[in-house]
Amino acid sequence: MTSSNSPKPEKKITKNTEISKTQKKKTKNAETPKTEKKKTKNAETPKTEKKKTKNAETPKTEKKKNAEIPKIEKKKTKSAEIPLTDGKTKRDREIAKEENKKKTKKPKLSNGTSKQRDEGSKKGVAEGKGEEGKMNVFPMNRIRTMIKGEDPDMRVSQEALLAINNAVEKFLEQFSQEAYAFCVRDRKKCLSYDHLAHVVSKQRRYDFLSDFVPERVKAEDALRERSAAGTGGH
């Protein structure tokens, strides 16, 4: 009975820390509308991922400004060729509002020669940087915002954000894989909290998560572990 209640207060503690973070962010009221916009995009990302070739294009535009123009044209041509639906028109309007610059580029779509050239350049570029399609799985601004929440004075370079983005991806892959191994051992189909907690308790590298993901154990077992490992001081 008592052991089952133990994880709940700890979770509450984490919530309290979150509340303190939100208080810190009161000074950043201007950022709230941006986050709302980001949400809609975040909701869309899983669908874009399913089209791998298209995902590969986005980081290219982010990297090279010169290449942005032809790529934008390519995407517009695709949308123009397909019969329009209500959803498309709405999104076209949204895109037009967000980027007035595109309006100047629209007349170019009518040129047949430009389409052919764009298609040729697409293939070349796509093949060259297919690997980079995996980049930026998580929104970079979100990572930056989280880091600012920790220490507003901290400055982080763009490359450091990229490094953290990739580090998080690898961490998540490995953590999921190890948790699923325990899931299989228990002969269950659903990956649950206990499997995550088991990974955290078994590997030393995940000690920093032990406060967030404590393993649920009976009081008797907990007392035994303390006496054996001498962790009573913590």
Added chain:
Amino acid sequence: MAGVREQDQYMPIANVIRIMRRILPAHAKISDDAKETIQECVSEYISFITAEANERCQREQRKTVTAEDVLWAMEKLGFDNYAHPLSLYLHRYRKTEGEPASARRASASASPSMQMHPRTHPHSHPPNYSHHGFGMFDFDPSSQGFYRDDASSSGSGGFVASFDPYANIKRDPL
């Protein structure tokens, strides 16, 4: 307002689930409490690595945390199996970027909205399918079944689009 800020504390759950599903078998199921727990773990991992990198940065009296600091922190904290492939990745990244990288950094600091521009382009493709369009407006990442429906429909669409770029042209006369 509070909800927005709370969500800003974590990585988007859709992205987290997508990476998990990439690793796990197709038939694997993930409970809701596991999803939330992993979301917290990811956020804590970012804070953990960043704090360690920042500590080294301050020790050397530098103001900006660099990728080297992040790699060093990962090695020190027991994630050295990540650090090596990540250093190779950064090395290649710097080669490919070259001069545009410096220009991009300047523009990124000047106008952060630029970073959002390329992300809007992939969104123009989903409208090709009515079901997809419907999902866009009522999308709920926590709904596992709905997520799968999107996966199946857009998966087939993506295959056609990626396999034959001229398919779009052929569709017009039909």
